[in-house]
Amino acid sequence: MTVLIKNGHVVDPLTKKDGVYDVLVEGKKIQKIAEKIDEKADRVIDARGTYVLPGFIDLHVHLRDPGLEYKETLETGGRAAVHGGVTTICAMPNTKPVIDSREKVEAVHERAVKESPAHVIQLGAVTCGQEGKELADIAGMAAAGCHAISEDGKSVMNASLYRKGMKEAKKAGISVFAHCEDITMVEGGVMNADENAKRLGLKGITNSVEDVIVARDILLAKETGVRLHLCHCSTKDSVTMVEMAKKEGLPVTAEVCPHHFILTSDDIKEDDGNFKMNPPLRSREDVEALRMGLKNGIMDVISTDHAPHSEEEKNRSIEKASFGIVGLETSAALTYTELVKTGVLSIMDMAEKMSYNPAQILGLTEKGAVAEGKIADLVIFDPDANYKIDKNTFFSKGKNTPFDGREVYGRVEYTLADGEIVYEYQDTRKV
Ligand SMILES: NC(=O)N[C@@H](CC(=O)O)C(=O)O
Numbered sequence: 161m162t163v164l165i166k167n168g169h170v171v172d173p174l175t176k177k178d179g180v181y182d183v184l185v186e187g188k189k190i191q192k193i194a195e196k197i198d199e200k201a202d203r204v205i206d207a208r209g210t211y212v213l214p215g216f217i218d219l220h221v222h223l224r225d226p227g228l229e230y231k232e233t234l235e236t237g238g239r240a241a242v243h244g245g246v247t248t249i250c251a252m253p254n255t256k257p258v259i260d261s262r263e264k265v266e267a268v269h270e271r272a273v274k275e276s277p278a279h280v281i282q283l284g285a286v287t288c289g290q291e292g293k294e295l296a297d298i299a300g301m302a303a304a305g306c307h308a309i310s311e312d313g314k315s316v317m318n319a320s321l322y323r324k325g326m327k328e329a330k331k332a333g334i335s336v337f338a339h340c341e342d343i344t345m346v347e348g349g350v351m352n353a354d355e356n357a358k359r360l361g362l363k364g365i366t367n368s369v370e371d372v373i374v375a376r377d378i379l380l381a382k383e384t385g386v387r388l389h390l391c392h393c394s395t396k397d398s399v400t401m402v403e404m405a406k407k408e409g410l411p412v413t414a415e416v417c418p419h420h421f422i423l424t425s426d427d428i429k430e431d432d433g434n435f436k437m438n439p440p441l442r443s444r445e446d447v448e449a450l451r452m453g454l455k456n457g458i459m460d461v462i463s464t465d466h467a468p469h470s471e472e473e474k475n476r477s478i479e480k481a482s483f484g485i486v487g488l489e490t491s492a493a494l495t496y497t498e499l500v501k502t503g504v505l506s507i508m509d510m511a512e513k514m515s516y517n518p519a520q521i522l523g524l525t526e527k528g529a530v531a532e533g534k535i536a537d538l539v540i541f542d543p544d545a546n547y548k549i550d551k552n553t554f555f556s557k558g559k560n561t562p563f564d565g566r567e568v569y570g571r572v573e574y575t576l577a578d579g580e581i582v583y584e585y586q587d588t589r590k591v
C-alpha cells in the first residue's frame with residue numbers, strides 16, 4: 161500500500177521540519193518527503209490547510225481489558241485512540257486480573273495486534289496484583305516488551321519494596337511510571353481541598369497528598385538510577401520538584417493531562433461525577449504552573465489518563481462516582497485550542513509533547529517523527545475545524561467527560577498506523 165499526502169504542513173520534532181511538503185508512505189514507512197512528489201500511489205490525500213504530525217503516543221491509558229470489558233476493550237479503546245490521532249497507547253495494568261506476569265503481558269500484546277487499530281504497549285504492575293506486598297515478575301514482563309512498570313491507580317506505599325522494584329526495572333532497562341498519591345493522607349477526599357469542596361459539602365484532597373510522593377519517588381530514582389516518569393501531575397509543587405530533579409540531571413520526566421491544564425476546581429458548578437478524577441482538578445495557581453511548566457520544557461509530555469467507566473458508575477454524585485474521565489478523543493483538540501491557539505505552545509511543541517518526547521521515554525527510535533525512513537504513524541490534523549465536543553461521537557465505551565459541549569478547534573482528519581489509514585473523518589452531519 162502506498163499513500164501520497166499532498167501539500168500538508170509537516171511538523172517534525174526530529175529534524176525540526178516545519179513547512180509545506182508532500183509525504184510518500186510506502187508499506188510501513190515514510191519513504192520520501194519533498195516539496196513536490198508526483199509518484200503514483202494507491203491513495204492520494206489532499207492535505208492542504210492541515211498539519212501532518214507524528215502519530216500521538218499516549219503514555220497513560222486505561223483499556224480495561226482483560227476483565228473490565230464493560231468499560232472498554234482493546235478494540236473500542238484502540239478505535240477511540242485512532243479517532244483522537246493516537247497511534248501508540250501505553251495500557252495501564254490495573255485490569256482484572258492485574259497485569260503482573262510475562263504471560264499476561266504477552267497475551268494482551270497478541271490480542272492487541274488483531275483487535276486494536278492503534279499499537280498497544282502493555283505496562284506491567286510493580287507488585288503482584290498491585291497489592292503492594294511482593295514484586296511482580298519485572299524482568300519477565302520487560303522481556304515481553306513492557307517498556308515500563310506502573311502501579312497506577314495507587315502508589316507503592318512501602319518505599320523499601322518500591323526501591324527494590326526500581327532496581328529491578330533499572331536492571332531490565334525499563335522505566336517506572338509513578339502515580340503519586342499518599343493513600344494514608346487522602347482521608348476520604350473526593351475533590352480538591354478548597355472553598356468549593358466546602359460549598360459542595362465534600363471532603364478535600366490536599367496538594368500534599370501528591371507532593372510528598374513526588375518528592376519521595378524522585379529521591380528513590382536518584383538513589384536507584386531508574387528512569388522515572390511522573391504520571392498526571394496536578395500541583396505547582398510537582399512542577400517545582402521536577403524542575404529541581406532536572407537541574408540535578410536526574411532521569412526524571414513528567415506528564416500533564418488536558419483536564420489538569422484547562423479546568424480548575426471552580427469549574428465544578430454542581431455535584432457532577434464527570435468532574436471526578438484522581439488527582440482532582442486543582443486551583444488556578446496550579447493550572448498556571450502546569451501551563452508554564454509545559455511552556456518552558458519542565459513538563460515533557462501531554463498524556464490523557466483515559467479512564468473509561470460506565471454511565472452507571474459516573475452518573476452519581478461526586479462522592480459516589482468512580483474516579484476518572486476519558487481523554488483519547490478530545491486531547492488533540494483541547495491541547496490545540498487551549499495551548500497552541502493561545503500561544504502557550506507552538507504546534508512543534510505540541511508534536512514534541514504528544515509524540516516525540518513519549519517516543520524518547522519509551523525508547524521508540526522509529527517513532528515520534530515525520531522523517532524519511534521512520535515508521536509511518538501519522539496524523540493529519542485540521543486546525544481550523546471548529547465544533548463542539550459531542551460525547552456521542554466517541555468510539556470509546558466511556559462517555560465520562562467534563563468537556564461535553566465545549567467548543568474546540570482542531571480535528572483529526574486521517575490517522576495512519578504502520579502506513580495504513582486506520583481512521584478517516586466522515587462528516588455524518590452532512591448526510
Ligand atoms: N485517574 C483516575 O481517576 N482513575 C484511574 C486510575 C489512575 O489513573 O490513577 C482509573 O483507573 O480509573
Ligand SMILES: [Zn+2]
Nearest residue numbers: 312313339391
Ligand atoms: Zn494514576
Ligand SMILES: [Zn+2]
Nearest residue numbers: 252312313465
Ligand atoms: Zn491512570
